[in-house]
Amino acid sequence: MLTSLPAKTVQASRISIAQLMQPEHANNLGDVHGGWIMKMVDEAGALACMRHAQRRVVTVAIDSMVFRNPIKTSDLVILNAEVTYAGHTSMEAQVEVQAENPITGERTQTNTAYLVYVALDDAGLPTAVPALVAETEEEKRKLEDARERQKRRLAERK
Numbered sequence: 001m002l003t004s005l006p007a008k009t010v011q012a013s014r015i016s017i018a019q020l021m022q023p024e025h026a027n028n029l030g031d032v033h034g035g036w037i038m039k040m041v042d043e044a045g046a047l048a049c050m051r052h053a054q055r056r057v058v059t060v061a062i063d064s065m066v067f068r069n070p071i072k073t074s075d076l077v078i079l080n081a082e083v084t085y086a087g088h089t090s091m092e093a094q095v096e097v098q099a100e101n102p103i104t105g106e107r108t109q110t111n112t113a114y115l116v117y118v119a120l121d122d123a124g125l126p127t128a129v130p131a132l133v134a135e136t137e138e139e140k141r142k143l144e145d146a147r148e149r150q151k152r153r154l155a156e157r158k
């Protein structure tokens with residue numbers, strides 16, 4: 001089914017959020033809980049998809065996440081999210097997580113996550129989203145990669 005909604009660029013979905021990590025986000029050794037990072041990742045991905053769809057969205061799938069570097073209390077966590085794929089009612093968001101020491105300015109990439117959301121209408125049913133316009137070579141490559149990931153997810157669902 002084709003949507004009559006005007007297509008939107010990747011750029012229009014891009015968001016960046018940052019939060020200072022506090023002791024309540026971490027264990028006794030000052031390492032931030034993976035679950036807290038996952039919550040922020042889910043929120044950032046949802047916001048990018050809400051921007052794209054201009055609808056409320058729900059998370060339907062989260063790919064596996066690997067944490068490459070620890071995030072400590074007093075680090076600033078920065079999440080950069082964008083829509084990498086739009087289907088009929090579903091969208092994939094890529095969320096990059098960085099940790100910054102606000103005193104030294106040192107930044108480390110801790111992980112990149114891929115999540116799928118579905119846009120819902122006012123009755124809570126899946127609803128069409130705008131097509132995604134990949135403008136740059138990098139966005140086009142990401143779109144191709146995202147299509148492959150989505151194919152894999154749907155094959156696994158069966």
Ligand SMILES: CC(C)(COP(=O)(O)OP(=O)(O)OC[C@H]1O[C@@H](n2cnc3c(N)ncnc32)[C@H](O)[C@@H]1OP(=O)(O)O)[C@@H](O)C(=O)NCCC(=O)NCCS
Pocket residue numbers: 057058059060061086087088089090091116118125126150153154157
């Ligand atoms: C999201 C939800 C409404 C989809 O309902 P559904 O009956 O599976 O709907 P459909 O089968 O039509 O799928 C809707 C879209 O999601 C995609 N989708 C469904 N399952 C998927 C999966 N495991 N991985 C990736 N995409 C998936 C479909 O391909 C379809 O995309 P398209 O319209 O772009 O082709 C329903 O599964 C749901 O309510 N899940 C719970 C969501 C939730 O509570 N999340 C946590 C809190 S936000």
